[in-house]
Amino acid sequence: MSDNSKKSGSRDHGRVIDDLLGRYGQTYAEEAGVNLADKPSPLYQLHVVATLLSARISARIAIAAARELFAAGYRTPGTMTGASWQDRVDALGRGHYKRYDERTATMLGDAAAQLTRDWHGDLRRLREAADGDAHTITGLLTGFPGIGPAGASIFLREVQETWPSVAPYVDERMAQGARKAGLPAGRDELRDLVAGSAHPARLAAALVRMSLGDSREETRSTRKEDS
Numbered sequence: 001m002s003d004n005s006k007k008s009g010s011r012d013h014g015r016v017i018d019d020l021l022g023r024y025g026q027t028y029a030e031e032a033g034v035n036l037a038d039k040p041s042p043l044y045q046l047h048v049v050a051t052l053l054s055a056r057i058s059a060r061i062a063i064a065a066a067r068e069l070f071a072a073g074y075r076t077p078g079t080m081t082g083a084s085w086q087d088r089v090d091a092l093g094r095g096h097y098k099r100y101d102e103r104t105a106t107m108l109g110d111a112a113a114q115l116t117r118d119w120h121g122d123l124r125r126l127r128e129a130a131d132g133d134a135h136t137i138t139g140l141l142t143g144f145p146g147i148g149p150a151g152a153s154i155f156l157r158e159v160q161e162t163w164p165s166v167a168p169y170v171d172e173r174m175a176q177g178a179r180k181a182g183l184p185a186g187r188d189e190l191r192d193l194v195a196g197s198a199h200p201a202r203l204a205a206a207l208v209r210m211s212l213g214d215s216r217e218e219t220r221s222t223r224k225e226d227s
Helices: 003-024 040-053 059-071 077-082 085-094 101-119 123-129 134-141 149-159 172-181 187-195 200-212
Strands: none
Touching: 003 200, 040 059, 040 101, 040 123, 040 149, 059 085, 077 101, 085 101, 101 123, 123 134, 134 149, 149 200, 172 187, 172 200, 187 200
16 A cells, blocks of 8 residues: 555544544543543542443443432442442432342442452552553453443543553454444554544544444443343
């Protein structure tokens, strides 16, 4: 391929990416009202979002449930464990997270207690124990109730701007979106596209939403308990 062809392809890819970001480039954390930063509380809130999105339920409902939990004040592991099980069920119910509300209320409480016990409520400690390695972080995240490989991928896709050591993070769901959008979908090529983006987490979210066919439709992720 000539240099001119490569440049033309890069420009075409840039236009596709700009269109994706314009249409679908809102992360799930942003949609849930999380102002993500490298601090314990917003990182925990992303953990909750990833847990809720891990069920076989629509992303719209999962995000609504997250917003209800956060509106009720359950934004830290301490406030989550301080709430009663029924309080958590009620908040999930207000978000119409009906099919999984009771089990998820238990998992959220157990996960918050585990995070407090093992990592002093701070996911940055987990990252440091993993030396910032995405594969090791995945293994640690899947040790939490309600987080399987799909949930860990959600967390890592969204946190990659905040935790540069895991970037560029790509997964098969993103590759599906890239293929659908006409972008290179090979792992190395996709990593290059994400690495070259000023907003890798938003591009990741846009590709995922593209793969689903609609920016607000179902994630169809699978919890380890549902396997």
